[in-house]
Amino acid sequence: MNKTTETSFCSRPAALFACGRQSIRLPVPVYIRSSASVVGSREKQGPLGELFDFAGEDDLFGCDTWEDAESSLQRDALHLALQKAGLHSTDIRYLFAGDLLGQSIATSFGLMQYERPLFGLYGACSTCGLSLTLASLAVSGSFADFAACVTSSHFASAEKEFRFPLGYGNQRPLSASWTVTGSGAFILANAPSGHDRAMITGLTPGKIIDYGLRDSMNMGACMAPAAADTIRQHFEDFGTSPDDYDKIVTGDLGKVGQRVLLDLLQTSGIDLGERHMDCGIEIYDCKKQDTHAGGSGCGCSASVLSAFLLKQLSEKKWKRILFVPTGALLSKTSYNEGQSVPGIAHALLLEAI
Structure with missing residues (x-):
């Protein structure tokens, strides 16, 4: 960047919040008003099992397919997060959400009933960070009083999408990881409430x-x-x-x-x-x-x-x-x-x- 361009950039208001080469210092904090987690049976049995809001005994969650089960994870997580925040879905200006499946079908089928404007995102397993980043910019920039971030994964739907059918019974090397059956939802607010997380x-x-x-x-x-x-x-x-x-x-x-x-x-x-x-x-x-x-x-x-x-x-x-x-x-x-x-x-x- 030459000196002329750099001076021009620094004269813009955004430069007050642009931090270093690629970071952002938010002009005002964004408050995580509430959050919720819904997980599967294996996650419930893990070290953090008692901390999750809800865990299914059957990883189909009463659905007919793994993909529908993942959609239900998102739907339930957002419902719980809204309930904790004391908000209705109509209070949410924007949804920022995504998943691992082709065309993000867990998100589209899971959240359509909320009828809120959706930014559908894909960042692979970083989607939670991507959704919180973009929602924070919208909320801190006064484009929304409240925004919701939701993401999910499901062991069986991910194996079906990326690897082998479960019935194949393939062996996994010790370097492999286990796709979490779970969803997290977060309600972001532009002002403190006294009970933000x-x-x-x-x-x-x-x-x-x-x-x-x-x-x-x-x-x-x-x-x-x-x-x-x-x-x-x-x-x-x-x-x-x-x-x-x-x-x-x-x-x-x-x-x-x-x-x-x-x-x-x-x-x-x-x-x-x-x-x-x-x-x-x-x-x-x-x-x-x-x-x-x-x-x-x-x-x-x-x-x-x-x-x-x-x-x-x-x-x-x-x-x-x-x-x-x-x-x-x-x-x-x-x-x-x-x-x-x-x-x-x-x-x-x-x-x-």
């Missing part, structure tokens, strides 16, 4: 990062470079270090991806140490539940954020965290054509009120 004060949207890995059964390693890039850029843009956060939480790198992330950041002189946490590791007892490297899917970071991370913030056990959902940008078409698996990660600065 946390506030969003900063954003670092991520770039597509591709290290050329082609192993769809090791998505943690595929996504870790994107997580490292976003975290590194966030620290640079905001002038912070790991010591300024109680936790730096990635979405679903699992145990393999966590090791890659920590090693990559070490080469840049960044030591996350004990501050790092991964939603995919927290949601399951990997050994007892045979989930190999950990959890994944859009519903992984979304349900853990709602049930656990926001609880820590609302109870003032943590003051500030960096929430970094991660996504592997592959499809069954790209994989079958021998393409690599690029990754992306979006970071949000969440603070206690």
